[in-house]
Amino acid sequence: MNDIAISVEGLGKRYRIGHQRDPYGRLTESLWGALRAPIDLARRRPRETSEWIWALRDVSFELRQGDVVGVIGRNGAGKSTLLKVLSRITDPSAGSATLRGRVGTLLEVGTGFHQELTGRENVFMSGAVLGMRRAEINRKFDEIVEFAGIEKFLDTPVKRYSSGMQVRLGFAVAAHLETEILLVDEVLAVGDADFQKKCLGKMSEIGHAGRTIMFVSHSMPAVLRLCGRAVLLDHGGIVTAGATNEVVRSYLESDLGRTGERRWESGLDAPGDSVARLRSIRVAPTEGGSAEQIDIRDPIDIEVEYWSDAPGGHHPSVGLHFYNDDGVCLFASHDFNDLEARTRSRDRGVVRSTCRIPGNFLAEGRVVVTVSVATFNPLVNHAVERDAIAFQIVDRSQGDAVRGVYANEWPGVVRPMLEWNVDFLPPTSAEEAEAPSRALSAQLPS
């Protein structure tokens, strides 16, 4: 008995780049290209060479029936492309994959929803789009509605739902998909924490029923909780595969998961375009110590350098987005907050922008930084490096940080030290001097 559910051999997918500028191809362009081709040929000028990048390259693995596998790696590593190819949304450019059993794909929450339709109608619509039969949806309808907890709003158009309700309904439909294979992309990043937990529970139920799940996620806790095995991708290829905790550990310990500094030696491989190209980004704790393990109380400098070639009054600006391990964007900041630099020309040369994050501001845990260089109005991103660097914030619990001497879990995605004033109010009358004790004793049942 063959119990291999997914077998992938030498799978590759390449995309053409440089087409980005005009996503809507225009007929005139290709007609013009066709007209020009013979002229270019005659002049021995090479035709505009289009660049190809391999989003996925030579990926091979096998999953057994019932495997629940996490796919991790930083943004742009090829995780989503892998899911798109396996779910047949896009064709591979090389290799092959064989999937045994019905395949369900969850790349977003609420696939197939139409804003004008009611909740009831959308359950059917989304179910059908995800591959359920009408009879199947009918059978599970009550269960889906109960799972989402939207009984009262069944006949209200979804456009009047809050985004949280839409997410719950969307996920409720998806969670009841009974395919033998389930391909799930980072869909759990949305929704409130309680509901996420419920969904994770439902998904593990599915896993226990002998279904094969591939789960792309940035959330290491979720991957550790859900998946027995994991695959680490980088630059379109598999770096390691195996038991989840080992793969997650090697991800977190490797440069991929945690590096306090990135430097591009030449302009060739640096992210960017003709206006701006990144040279380096690094994290520098101001109080010394390891760049990757930073005391929660210390201010941190993030230092970005880029080559600028922006004549004509362009003012490229460095932007930083900070994420936690769950993929939640904590905050974003741009160097145009330096008001003086906003009007200073950045003609040509190397620019260094340094951003200081105060101490006692970030929460404990891993912080991942995405960097970009952009010009505004209209917004053009000239250079973007996702998950460029990462560092760890540690709280040594010495009593003077935000948590004080409290030792248990502290909520919140940031942990700012705020200004508090605690005053003891002197009594203004004799009666009031008596009041506190009377007020307190009033609480007690007489």
Place this chain on the structure above:
Amino acid sequence: MTSRSRPAQDIPSAQTVIRPGRGWVSLDLRELWAYRELAYFFVWRDLKVRYKQTLFGALWAVIQPFMLMVVFTLFLGRISGIAPEGVAYPLFAFAGLVPWTLFSQSLIGSSGSLVGAANLIQKVYFPRLLLPVAAIGSYLLDFVIAMAVLGLLMLYFGVLPTLTVLWVIALTALTVTTSLAVGIWLSAVNVRYRDVRYAVPFLVQLWLFASPVAYSAEIVPAEWQAIYQLNPMAGVIEGFRWALLGQSAPPVGAVAVSAIVTVIVLVTGLAYFRRVERTFADVI
């Protein structure tokens, strides 16, 4: 592994093999059939959504051809020779407008269907051909309503149909196939070249004047007839009038030419669609 008893088994059966597509792919009718319920849901959604938050609802299915009929009657109805003797011009025009409306709406709907579903195409797999096909389904209901109004109009003008009216079914099928054939081409081209979006409304306007909707095909000069008949809607509309109003001899030749042109457009359209559909998600 394959439990045959489960009702939800016909969608991709046991095994899916994914590899780079090369060259021409065959038309996978079995797969389309397996996804028929999804096609039904697309049509159902279009019907539900189209007339939501409208005052007149499905009346719009009739208002459009009816108003065009009024306009044609006011401006063209008195020109002698534009329509054959012995049939009231409003009836003549409406009998042409009903199939024309089905054709033009279906064409517009299906040519925009893929781009309109861009998000779905990037998020989930299903045979992409379902989209242009299902886009037409909802207009068939509009057509049925308009046909009922046409029936009332015939009663009003005292025209009783004969048995030839049964041909309407075949001619409707031809109308749908024609709009589908053109729609498949345009929807696929639209994915890459958004020019289609601007060209289609214009194309439909021109096409209206190039079809015997407001006038009879007989007024086209003899030397142009051969080219004129290459327009598949020419034969279809003449056929509709013959089947319903029974004024002239059956336009057998014209309908045959229509059918042949339609089949050619359909086959080439399907071939093109199949060839480019694997890159839809990347370029849409």
